[in-house]
Amino acid sequence: MDGYNHLDFLQVTEAAALASSRWVGKGKRDEADLAACEAMRTRLNAMEMCATIVIGEGERDEAPMLYIGEKLGRGEGPNIQIAVDPLEGTNLCANGTPNAIAVLAAAVEGEGFLMHAPDCYMDKIVVGPECQGIIDITVPPRINVRLMAKALGKDVDECIIGILDRPRHEELIQELRDAGCRVHLVPDGDLSVAIAALDPDSGIDGLMGIGGAPEGVITAAAVLCTGGEMQALMKFKDDAERTRAQGMIEGDVDRVFQGEDMARGQVLFAATGVTSGDLAIAGSIRELGRGAMVAVNKWDLIDEDKREALENSWERLDQLLDRPQRLNVSALSGRGVQKLLPAAEELRRRFYLELPTAEFLARYCVAEEGWVSLRMDAPACPFLQADNRCGIYPVRPKQCATWPFWKENLRLEVWEESVVPTCPGIGKGPLHSAEEVERIARENEEWYEGD
Numbered sequence: 001m002d003g004y005n006h007l008d009f010l011q012v013t014e015a016a017a018l019a020s021s022r023w024v025g026k027g028k029r030d031e032a033d034l035a036a037c038e039a040m041r042t043r044l045n046a047m048e049m050c051a052t053i054v055i056g057e058g059e060r061d062e063a064p065m066l067y068i069g070e071k072l073g074r075g076e077g078p079n080i081q082i083a084v085d086p087l088e089g090t091n092l093c094a095n096g097t098p099n100a101i102a103v104l105a106a107a108v109e110g111e112g113f114l115m116h117a118p119d120c121y122m123d124k125i126v127v128g129p130e131c132q133g134i135i136d137i138t139v140p141p142r143i144n145v146r147l148m149a150k151a152l153g154k155d156v157d158e159c160i161i162g163i164l165d166r167p168r169h170e171e172l173i174q175e176l177r178d179a180g181c182r183v184h185l186v187p188d189g190d191l192s193v194a195i196a197a198l199d200p201d202s203g204i205d206g207l208m209g210i211g212g213a214p215e216g217v218i219t220a221a222a223v224l225c226t227g228g229e230m231q232a233l234m235k236f237k238d239d240a241e242r243t244r245a246q247g248m249i250e251g252d253v254d255r256v257f258q259g260e261d262m263a264r265g266q267v268l269f270a271a272t273g274v275t276s277g278d279l280a281i282a283g284s285i286r287e288l289g290r291g292a293m294v295a296v297n298k299w300d301l302i303d304e305d306k307r308e309a310l311e312n313s314w315e316r317l318d319q320l321l322d323r324p325q326r327l328n329v330s331a332l333s334g335r336g337v338q339k340l341l342p343a344a345e346e347l348r349r350r351f352y353l354e355l356p357t358a359e360f361l362a363r364y365c366v367a368e369e370g371w372v373s374l375r376m377d378a379p380a381c382p383f384l385q386a387d388n389r390c391g392i393y394p395v396r397p398k399q400c401a402t403w404p405f406w407k408e409n410l411r412l413e414v415w416e417e418s419v420v421p422t423c424p425g426i427g428k429g430p431l432h433s434a435e436e437v438e439r440i441a442r443e444n445e446e447w448y449e450g451d
């Protein structure tokens with residue numbers, strides 16, 4: 001996609017990744033997906049282009065944002081077709097496990113092509129550049145893996161194939177293992193596995209198995225951009241799915257699809273990690289309102305090119321985290337390592353109070369009727385930050401951690417008159433059962449009484 005600012009698209013996936021990274025590990029896949037969608041849509045809409053979503057969150061009636069056919073952009077500039085997956089691996093994000101990414105592929109109409117795949121399954125095989133020209137999805141997987149081993153100059157025993165962990169893959173997994181191959185099972189996200197397969201240094205040699213067809217088209221865009229090979233077969237649940245596909249795809253829908261049948265010409269591919277890489281960490285650090293120190297290991301061993309790439313990513317991190325302290329160290333030669341502990345200590349001191357108890361009590365607490373509590377006269381809690389978040393959240397006092405489940409709040413009038421109007425979290429987050437609420441209140445009280 002010449003003449004277009006590629007970095008704009010990278011910022012789109014970065015924005016989506018950053019937005020969803022705030023939900024990493026929180027068990028809320030829908031919230032994470034929504035955050036990614038909103039961020040991605042806002043960014044795309046601000047770009048000078050007439051864009052149409054060709055692969056997105058679903059059909060218009062089932063997805064409010066980034067649905068197939070949605071027009072985005074400022075309405076001037078080139079006509080661009082965009083395939084998006086704002087959060088590929090919503091479960092991975094919700095569970096805090098690796099491989100969740102924000103991803104998109106784009107093609108200027110007339111210059112590039114992205115297949116409009118229906119939301120059905122697709123059997124895929126993806127390999128990196130060294131295995132280009134040797135795979136064939138119609139032959140048994142054990143044959144493909146033998147050919148791959150030969151091309152890679154290693155034993156089958158050293159080959160690693162990534163596969164989605166699903167019952168439908170039992171036979172495939174068994175066949176590969178019987179052939180001596182190693183299988184890397186992932187709970188979700190075959191697109192990330194495919195990206196790893198394209199990178200000769202990732203340790204994954206190939207992707208096999210059945211995943212989503214829309215993800216397959218975005219994978220084909222990645223293959224086109226980085227080199228490597230992909231072949232696929234559409235898998236239909238029933239005739240209705242096949243008929244629908246026939247209306248969307250040119251040619252025989254039961255043929256072997258080569259990567260170029262799904263993405264060809266001038267195509268752009270952009271992806272940003274959500275649950276791995278610096279952005280995810282940056283997101284959670286910001287979420288907690290904390291500071292960060294970054295240690296760059298093996299600094300003295302990396303070559304000029306890598307140093308430059310590192311400096312560039314450092315600049316991004318620098319903006320995201322508001323100037324984190326950076327240490328260049330080398331665990332191998334020991335250079336700079338002695339600075340790590342004092343720097344970590346300093347960081348801790350800056351973000352958590354280290355005060356003798358007497359001073360803490362005098363500065364931040366009041367004693368009333370035999371109870372010691374945080375003083376709220378400053379004008380609010382002394383630890384409330386400008387962004388309305390708790391400045392000492394991970395170490396906040398019990399009274400805050402258990403609020404509003406205090407015994408005195410568990411009366412309807414008190415709840416309605418003083419808790420509901422003052423607590424922005426009411427009605428959000430997980431639902432607690434009555435027994436649980438009572439248990440928290442009881443424990444809270446016992447804790448204070450025993451104090």
Ligand code: VTB
Pocket residue numbers: 088089090164166187188189190191210211212213215216
């Ligand atoms: C596939 C795969 C994706 O979800 O769509 C999968 O391509 C859904 O498969 O990468 P199941 O119906 O078997 O759960 C992902 O793993 C994540 O979006």
